Amino acid sequence: MAHLSNNxxxxxxxxxxxxxxxLAVQVYVGFAQVESFPFTHGPMFANAPPPDxxxxxxxxEGIDASGRELDIVPADFNRMKRSVIRAWIKVLLTASEGxxxxxxxxxxxxxxxxxxxxxxxxxxxxxxxxxxxxxxxxSDEIVDETTIHECSVAAESLGLPQDQRAxxxxxxxxxxxxxxxxxxxxxxxxxxxxxxxxxxxxQAYDGASAGWAVEWIPNVGVATGDETIxxxxxxxxxxxxxxxxxxxxxxLGRTTSDDSVHAGLDGEAATLGNAGMTDVSGEWHWEGRAPxxxxxxxxxxxxxxxxxxVFNVWMREDGTVIDQILLTTDPRLRPMGVIPANGRER
Amino acid sequence: MSAFVAFWxxxxxxxxxAARLAAARIALFAVVLWHYKSFSFAAPGRMPTEFYExxxxxxxxxxxxxxxxxxxxxxxxxxxAALCALLGFGTRKSCAASAAGLWILLSAxxxxxxxxxxxxxxxxxxxxxxxxxxxxxxxxDAWWARRKAAWQGNESVLEPLAPAGGYAWPVRLxxxxxxxFYFFSGWSKVVASGFAWADGNALESYLLYRGxxxxxxxxxxxxxxxxxxxxALAFELTFPVGVLIKRLRVLFLLGGLGMHxxxxxxxxxxxxxxxxxxxVFVDWPRLGLALQRLGRRxxxxxxxxxxxPEALRPRST
Numbered sequence: 001m002a003h004l005s006n007n008x009x010x011x012x013x014x015x016x017x018x019x020x021x022x023l024a025v026q027v028y029v030g031f032a033q034v035e036s037f038p039f040t041h042g043p044m045f046a047n048a049p050p051p052d053x054x055x056x057x058x059x060x061e062g063i064d065a066s067g068r069e070l071d072i073v074p075a076d077f078n079r080m081k082r083s084v085i086r087a088w089i090k091v092l093l094t095a096s097e098g099x100x101x102x103x104x105x106x107x108x109x110x111x112x113x114x115x116x117x118x119x120x121x122x123x124x125x126x127x128x129x130x131x132x133x134x135x136x137x138x139s140d141e142i143v144d145e146t147t148i149h150e151c152s153v154a155a156e157s158l159g160l161p162q163d164q165r166a167x168x169x170x171x172x173x174x175x176x177x178x179x180x181x182x183x184x185x186x187x188x189x190x191x192x193x194x195x196x197x198x199x200x201x202x203q204a205y206d207g208a209s210a211g212w213a214v215e216w217i218p219n220v221g222v223a224t225g226d227e228t229i230x231x232x233x234x235x236x237x238x239x240x241x242x243x244x245x246x247x248x249x250x251x252l253g254r255t256t257s258d259d260s261v262h263a264g265l266d267g268e269a270a271t272l273g274n275a276g277m278t279d280v281s282g283e284w285h286w287e288g289r290a291p292x293x294x295x296x297x298x299x300x301x302x303x304x305x306x307x308x309x310v311f312n313v314w315m316r317e318d319g320t321v322i323d324q325i326l327l328t329t330d331p332r333l334r335p336m337g338v339i340p341a342n343g344r345e346r
Numbered sequence: 347m348s349a350f351v352a353f354w355x356x357x358x359x360x361x362x363x364a365a366r367l368a369a370a371r372i373a374l375f376a377v378v379l380w381h382y383k384s385f386s387f388a389a390p391g392r393m394p395t396e397f398y399e400x401x402x403x404x405x406x407x408x409x410x411x412x413x414x415x416x417x418x419x420x421x422x423x424x425x426x427a428a429l430c431a432l433l434g435f436g437t438r439k440s441c442a443a444s445a446a447g448l449w450i451l452l453s454a455x456x457x458x459x460x461x462x463x464x465x466x467x468x469x470x471x472x473x474x475x476x477x478x479x480x481x482x483x484x485x486x487d488a489w490w491a492r493r494k495a496a497w498q499g500n501e502s503v504l505e506p507l508a509p510a511g512g513y514a515w516p517v518r519l520x521x522x523x524x525x526x527f528y529f530f531s532g533w534s535k536v537v538a539s540g541f542a543w544a545d546g547n548a549l550e551s552y553l554l555y556r557g558x559x560x561x562x563x564x565x566x567x568x569x570x571x572x573x574x575x576x577x578a579l580a581f582e583l584t585f586p587v588g589v590l591i592k593r594l595r596v597l598f599l600l601g602g603l604g605m606h607x608x609x610x611x612x613x614x615x616x617x618x619x620x621x622x623x624x625x626v627f628v629d630w631p632r633l634g635l636a637l638q639r640l641g642r643r644x645x646x647x648x649x650x651x652x653x654x655p656e657a658l659r660p661r662s663t
Contacts, residue, residue: 012359012511018477019358019519026523030530034537289568297568331554331562 176328186234219319230315242306247299248326258319265301276316359511364483367513369630371480375432377622390454402453434485441476464619478516525586532582546572561612
């Protein structure tokens with residue numbers, strides 16, 4: 001720096017000081033913002049906390065939590081008509097009716113088109129989480145969806161006109177087939193080394209839909225590998241539409257030896273090739289893949305023609321627990337949490 | 347300590363020709379004008395007041411919801427200032443005015459619930475160009491100063507500006523700022539989800555949610571989702587270090603651009619303003635020289651031979 005003139009040195013020091021200050025502010029603000037950001041953990045849009053500020057509420061009529069289209073009462077949206085072309089809205093479900101207050105609840109975000117006449121404004125509602133209501137006795141209670149009598153829309157996140165493709169139609173869950181695992185129509189014994197294994201309907205696992213799940217017992221380390229010799233559960237389903245259905249099973253795998261099943265249609269397994277449908281997360285988890293085999297990992301069954309078919313679940317490893325089965329033609333659908341069964345319940 | 351000072355000097359005060367910083371200014375304001383020339387900022391003036399939640403300038407100064415007229419006026423002022431900055435007319439002031447204008451316009455736009463970050467880096471770029479000597483060359487200001495010096499017979503001002511240590515720091519500081527921008531994106535992922543964010547599930551879900559065919563195809567390969575997630579997180583968290591290392595700098599910049607393009611093509615999320623701001627980091631004078639050299643090396647087109655005289659033409663039998 002000796003070659004620099006005094007003025008240049010002073011200037012350089014001033015600039016350096018400014019740079020240090022600038023960077024310090026940026027780093028401080030960056031860490032502070034990340035620290036204070038209200039991240040919502042878990043699946044997208046789930047567990048969204050209610051907005052801090054008072055939500056603007058718009059009442060829906062004829063709500064049906066299983067996901068049919070709902071008419072918005074037009075008067076409430078009139079003020080938005082001319083100004084907002086499209087907007088994201090967050091749907092919050094509230095339940096009361098003399099019950100304890102809702103702890104949290106979520107719906108999905110959906111676009112609507114305010115350029116249409118108010119009578120045509122529709123919001124598709126899909127319950128991605130059943131309501132969890134504090135029962136006041138220290139444990140939470142899963143409220144049946146029929147108790148939901150009001151839906152509120154908090155116009156919390158209002159986007160300016162953006163890319164139209166951002167708004168996708170999500171398949172309402174009533175177009176998916178959701179079956180409780182314990183609602184099987186027939187149970188078949190295993191053969192070979194799985195001959196001693198059997199199914200048991202159990203209430204031993206917290207977080208199962210309505211408290212009931214199915215477990216393969218005794219848990220003595222039997223594994224059928226890539227064969228369908230395990231005890232089989234059959235579910236008779238009347239498919240309204242033919243097509244390729246994606247298979248999802250809500251399962252609980254506690255160890256690497258108690259965490260897999262095979263699934264298929266009309267006696268033909270769709271999960272052979274490696275380790276079946278596997279989940280070793282130790283938590284309830286929707287699994288839709290049979291990983292590690294050749295080709296597409298997603299598990300699908302081909303329903304052809306429409307009409308009655310039998311969906312099968314074979315246990316691959318004893319000790320595995322399953323709660324619900326979901327079949328959908330929408331490859332984008334990602335089930336989360338407990339879903340109200342619309343197929344068969346126990 | 348002396349090593350740190352040397353490193354600091356080498357990074358922030360590397361001798362640059364004045365034209366390089368000036369070219370960065372011209373490139374930035376060219377893309378700013380191109381991007382915002384027909385951008386409508388008036389919409390916030392038409393929004394229902396119930397949804398007005400001021401951020402940025404409007405929160406800072408406690409301004410009420412702006413009217414369409416006011417926003418149009420600010421937009422015109424911003425475009426005019428950006429044009430002046432492009433030409434280097436009152437360079438510092440016009441750069442600062444452009445930054446202020448864009449800050450106000452974006453603040454208005456984001457005061458209705460949807461807060462974005464695309465254009466923010468442009469504002470910082472303008473602020474740093476205003477603070478640095480970006481008008482020392484290739485500008486009306488420089489031309490006018492030379493004319494004035496010629497009239498006054500001041501020979502020293504008429505000499506061409508030698509490369510100096512004062513021209514690099516605005517661009518280098520912006521580069522470090524951009525690196526922090528990426529770092530905090532990665533950091534927020536780690537804070538929100540831990541390193542489990544990189545297991546591929548988050549990316550897969552989002553790719554499927556966005557529904558772009560290429561993204562859906564990638565989502566169906568879980569291993570690829572995991573590899574991309576790990577790469578993205580590692581890239582974001584190491585960006586500030588990467589840009590400090592001379593040899594890695596270009597690689598990281600290309601990586602950043604590549605990541606934005608990848609997000610665009612697989613999720614249809616366009617960080618347009620951020621990508622456009624990358625023009626500041628291009629060494630335009632050097633690129634121009636390289637292109638010139640390339641042009642000279644190109645073999646001249648083969649000249650057509652004159653037609654052979656009648657006597658020399660092959661005769662048909």
